[in-house]
Amino acid sequence: MSRFVINARGVDQRDLNGRVRAAAEAGNEAVVLRNVHGQRYIGTSLRKPVKVDVYGTPGNDLGAFMDGPTIEVHGNAQDGLGNTMNSGEIIVHGGAGDVLAMSMRGGRVFVEGNVGYRCAIHLKEYGSKVPVIVIGGTAQDFFGEYMAGGRVVLLGLGGDGLAANFIGTGMHGGAIFIRGRVDPEQLGKEVGVAEPDEADQAFLAGVIEDYRRRFGRGRGAGRGRGAGQIPTEGFVKLYPRFLRPYGRLYAQ
């Protein structure tokens, strides 16, 4: 596989993204970025299914509007990862910041550890596109706000517990799976709670296996988790109680 290495130290973000794009257009199937320190929009303008490995700490809006590539971050990611992402995959060997995958429409995001506030909000789905987000650790408030589609999974590994409030507030589509205990007062008014059904279990087993494959050999939350070591039991499913949560808000 052709592989192109770029030392990103001191490289301005527009320049860096241009170089990544040029490398992809030159036919490289993989691009490795070393010494990344805060450069934004990595992967944004790539329209090829190229693999990008990021070493260091990428800047905000990693993979914003992204359509196709696979980005693997070997470290923590910052805010706005996967913003309005259309397809492709982002893997983070670490945690991620706030507003992860806002308005994401397709593709997959795997975060090994924890994520911040307002993650997976306004997730959508459309036609064959069903975005999937798998988070190994836990999340903070407004998780899955306005959710209109897609699947979000919180594995609850790493022992940090789920202290978030307003989970799924305004939810009107999709499903959130949380392993562990969720109190009713942590949930938005529009959220219903159910046991995952058979189809859900099959979906969970699949993404857990995907998670294990990506992180099982690492040093983070997924460390040392071989087959069967991440429980597929103990999940609750959050679903929207209404397709039209605000239908009764207005005088008719």
Place this chain on the structure above:
Amino acid sequence: MTSVAKLQNPYGDGKLIESCGLFGMMDTSGRPLRGRDILKAMANMRDRGNGLGGGFAAYGIYPEFREEYAFHLMYEHEEGRKRTEAFLRSHFKVVHHEAIPHRATAEIDGAPILRRYFLRVEKGVARAGQDDYVVKKVMAINTGIDGAYVFSSGKDMGVFKGVGYPEDIGRYYCLDDYEGYLWVGHSRFPTNTPGWWGGAHPFSILDWTVVHNGELSSYDTNRWFLEMYGYACTMQTDTEVLAYGVDLLARRHRLPVETLAAVFAPPLWEAIDRMSERERRRHATLRATFGGLLMNGPFSIIVAHHGEMIGLADRIRLRPLVAARRGDLVFLSSEESAIRVISPKLDATWIPSGGEPVIARLRPVAAEAVGGNA
């Protein structure tokens, strides 16, 4: 002069409205021309003014102080003079100073105190920064010292102006005693100012002078655009925005005169659309970028600085401008008759197109008058 606006514009109108006659002559070989010729030419166009302003600029008149900035100042009172002279001493080395020579005439009264100073910028200011330094100091005096106004600040040149018909002002300043290779004259017809000595043309900063005929409909747009670049338009005249426009583009941005003309009086879009790719890009970029400096409405101007005299009329030629040539001499005037008064025989006369500059350049740099044929 803190009350410039009040002196200029006692009725507090949005801007001053004025028109005029203008004249320029240059010997492109650099030979000196006597001041009395331009007085004759201006007298011939007496009907274009109304006696509320006349003025001249002459280049090459101070050969003994070629390296000093020649400041011409008008003072309303002695206090203003005292404060200004202290200011000049603290920011410049004053090489020489004196009263601007003048003679009492029946036609001219109410003159302010008129003095000139030959100044050297003190060590510590890099040579390249000296012009900017001088501009700042001129602005500081004109906006900060009550009763004082710098109306000329270039090297080896001078502006002479006041309230009266231009030929009377010229005699008052004894201009027939001066010799210079480039002369510009102006006769003013304002409608809403009783006339203030500082408000007469030419308007000048460093060795750049502008005389102007017409009335810009775009004034307020030009004003804010220039304000963005730090120019305070205190005089409320079209000539002021023209002069600052010249300063910004020609002096600060170092754009050639042809480009300046393409900004002040750009070709129509129809014409631009028909140009070659390179020219289309140039003109479209100029118009998009400097649309705020399009001088819209009737104008003809003569812009001068050392070595160059430029005539330009608005793009649909709403104000007159005639050019003529005889040997090394180039003339610009509102009326041909004024040229013929001093040079009955001419090699060529022509009426330049709107937006096309007539450029006279000192030889050997380039001895040519561009823009027309006989």
Place this chain on the structure above:
Amino acid sequence: MPFFAPAQFIVDRDDARCIRCKVCVNQCSFEVHSYDAETDEVRSRDERCVGCHRCEALCPTRALAVRFNPMEIRPNANWRPEHIRDLQRQADTGGVLLTGAGNDKPFRIYWDHLLLNASQVTNPSIDPLREPMELRTFLGRKPDRLDFDDLDGELTTELGPQLVVETPIVFSGMSYGAISYNAHLALNQAAQEFGTLYNTGEGGWPAEFRRFGNRTIVQCASGRFGIDLDYLESAAAVEIKIGQGAKPGIGGHLPAEKVTAPVARTRMIPAGTDALSPAPQHDIYSIEDLAMLIGALKEATGYAKPVCVKISAVHNAAAIASGAVRAGADIIAIDGLRGGTGAAPKVIRDNVGIPIELALAAVHDRLVKEGIRNHASILAAGGIRSSADVVKAIALGADAVYIGTAALVAMGCTLCQMCYTGKCNWGIAVTDPWLTKRLNPDIATRHLVNLLRAWSLEIKEMLGGMGINAIESLRGNRLQLRGVGLEDWELKVLGVRGAGA
């Protein structure tokens, strides 16, 4: 117990003229008219009438007249009929009152207090019918200076991406969903034909329109509907919609009724759910976040398209605009108090924000003072009703204006303000295919082109009168304006002298 709630409109039917053709019955989506076959009578339920005048316009024998019904109650300057009606509806439903179109309250319309100048003697007026008069406008960031190669004089400064319009009138963003497919098609075609721009609004962009991409501004709003790289790359510019004049600070809900299959496809969401637009863009909680989204959009479009930031005219619009320009916006659109909407809470529409004239003047002044006015163009929006309003807006400092409501009226809208119901009888603010069919896109295109032509001619007349022959010389040229009937503070904010001064 019923409320005392008389019908807002009275439907007068001249029975002698009525030929029982039932056009009115079939046309009214509010089901005002009905035909009783037994008695051969056409009847009206006036209380359902919204005053859209569709039936009146289509009645072949002119048998119908729809009249406003003033509520015949004791006159009370404080408790006006509107308050009473609203109170009753809220007591009935417990809900938020919705409305459509722009603010209809009598806040001062500054356009009507500004008068234009004309040349007399000291400079000539220009005859626009026979002499050149230029309206071409460049929207986008301009450099502070231009550099040329010393040797060959070649221009070395690269002008950033610009939108070039042949008239300073641009169609404002109205989403597909809020207005119909045919309305979009007409706006799109008219912009293409006249050389101006159409704005998709926030509801996505039908794929078949993308051939008009060079005349299209796409929106990136809080709902991110229909946005992918193809959407961004096919457009001439991207507009980040922060706010809208009719509803500053709040989001929107396109009701599920209007989310038909094509609307869902265009927005890339499932059909039959409400399409929610959050109040803020959740990736923008601060000015540096705006810079981040501007940067993301520029990165996504290869730095080849201007990015516009649209804000509501609010109290500190000047500071916000200045921040947005410094954050990288190439165009600032300001939408005033009287801007239209497909649906907004009435209390918000009628009480939040400030008039566009004041906000525009304040923004222009601030950008000039900061020396960055040339770094962004200004689009003024919200209540532009005529070519005179356009000229006044540009004289106050705009580069061009956005029109929304005026364009809808040109397509047949009668401003009944029922856009939010999904029942627009004129086929404009509707997605129902049966109603959408009523708007013939080619006729609507013609009407829009006519409007642009008529306004452009009038603008040229006004410019010529002022002695100006290029629109850029009107921009911020406030000496061409005088105020009448305005207070000192208003003149000061507008930067305009009182008439006679």
